Amino acid sequence: MLSKAVHMWTVTYVPAPGVWWLGCQNKDMDKAQNAPVSLISMLARFAEHWAPKKIAEINDYDVKIVKLHGEFTWHRHPDTDEFFLVIDGRLQIQLRDGDVTLTPDELFVVPKGVEHCPKADVETSVMLIEPRGVVNTGDAGGDLTAELADLT
Amino acid sequence: MLSKAVHMWTVTYVPAPGVWWLGCQNKDMDKAQNAPVSLISMLARFAEHWAPKKIAEINDYDVKIVKLHGEFTWHRHPDTDEFFLVIDGRLQIQLRDGDVTLTPDELFVVPKGVEHCPKADVETSVMLIEPRGVVNTGDAGGDLTAELADLT
Numbered sequence: 031m032l033s034k035a036v037h038m039w040t041v042t043y044v045p046a047p048g049v050w051w052l053g054c055q056n057k058d059m060d061k062a063q064n065a066p067v068s069l070i071s072m073l074a075r076f077a078e079h080w081a082p083k084k085i086a087e088i089n090d091y092d093v094k095i096v097k098l099h100g101e102f103t104w105h106r107h108p109d110t111d112e113f114f115l116v117i118d119g120r121l122q123i124q125l126r127d128g129d130v131t132l133t134p135d136e137l138f139v140v141p142k143g144v145e146h147c148p149k150a151d152v153e154t155s156v157m158l159i160e161p162r163g164v165v166n167t168g169d170a171g172g173d174l175t176a177e178l179a180d181l182t
Numbered sequence: 183m184l185s186k187a188v189h190m191w192t193v194t195y196v197p198a199p200g201v202w203w204l205g206c207q208n209k210d211m212d213k214a215q216n217a218p219v220s221l222i223s224m225l226a227r228f229a230e231h232w233a234p235k236k237i238a239e240i241n242d243y244d245v246k247i248v249k250l251h252g253e254f255t256w257h258r259h260p261d262t263d264e265f266f267l268v269i270d271g272r273l274q275i276q277l278r279d280g281d282v283t284l285t286p287d288e289l290f291v292v293p294k295g296v297e298h299c300p301k302a303d304v305e306t307s308v309m310l311i312e313p314r315g316v317v318n319t320g321d322a323g324g325d326l327t328a329e330l331a332d333l334t
Contacts, residue, residue, distance in 0.1 A: 064277055064279065064281075064282050066284045066285075066289065068287060069289065086265070086289060088263045088264075088311055089262055089263050089313070091240075091243070093265070111241050113245070127216065128216045130216050131218065135220060135221045135269070136220050137218065138219065139238050139245075161241070
């Protein structure tokens with residue numbers, strides 16, 4: 031993220047030779063990228079459900095947000111844990127041996143290989159963290175499989 | 183977390199041979215462990231500043247919370263990014279090319295190798311995520327180096 035640059039075009043009148051000068055400068059955007067990421071602002075940028083958006087990276091992990099409403103599909107991630115933090119609403123993570131219900135400021139990590147099915151009776155916003163490339167429907171596939179959009 | 187077990191001792195009378203049977207069973211505690219982790223409840227369990235507590239794991243990453251007040255020490259983590267999410271208060275992440283100020287529900291990832299110095303003018307609570315074993319003071323060391331306590 032910190033390596034992004036923009037081309038800054040400037041038009042300057044140089045009095046001594048009496049000419050106009052057109053200049054282009056690659057401006058380092060490091061400083062402009064030193065900005066916080068607001069969960070609330072990021073959530074305001076989309077409305078669809080079950081479609082995770084990437085908002086940050088931690089090494090080879092993605093930080094994502096997603097809006098949920100209704101029931102997802104039973105699935106498991108054979109190679110990774112999955113982190114859920116509820117920002118708004120109420121998330122029921124159904125597990126084969128019982129449910130975990132999360133309200134705002136509550137988190138849960140579904141362990142690697144454990145079958146689960148998220149469900150939200152009201153619209154719910156969640157922050158997810160998992161390794162890059164993990165598919166939302168895990169081993170189940172199907173119509174709810176979503177390509178990850180990038181909001182960074 | 184889900185592999186914790188308790189030893190369940192049972193005493194049973196077996197009528198056919200007419201004997202008492204003492205049995206021990208390793209009871210899987212998965213179900214009891216299916217509980218959300220509340221950031222607020224976890225924060226209520228300690229008061230000290232600059233002493234991160236582990237509250238969950240994502241594969242080989244630790245999810246930690248920490249209370250901050252005052253200024254930390256300039257340091258860098260040569261091998262990893264560092265994720266900050268402010269839960270309460272106001273966090274200023276000082277960087278050599280400018281500061282990033284985070285209020286609740288705002289996050290920032292300090293890139294690997296980038297020197298930084300957290301500062302909080304009011305008491306501030308933060309969730310951190312980074313690979314297991316990362317030391318809070320990075321390459322700087324010193325008196326503020328804290329051993330990670332485990333609240334899981």
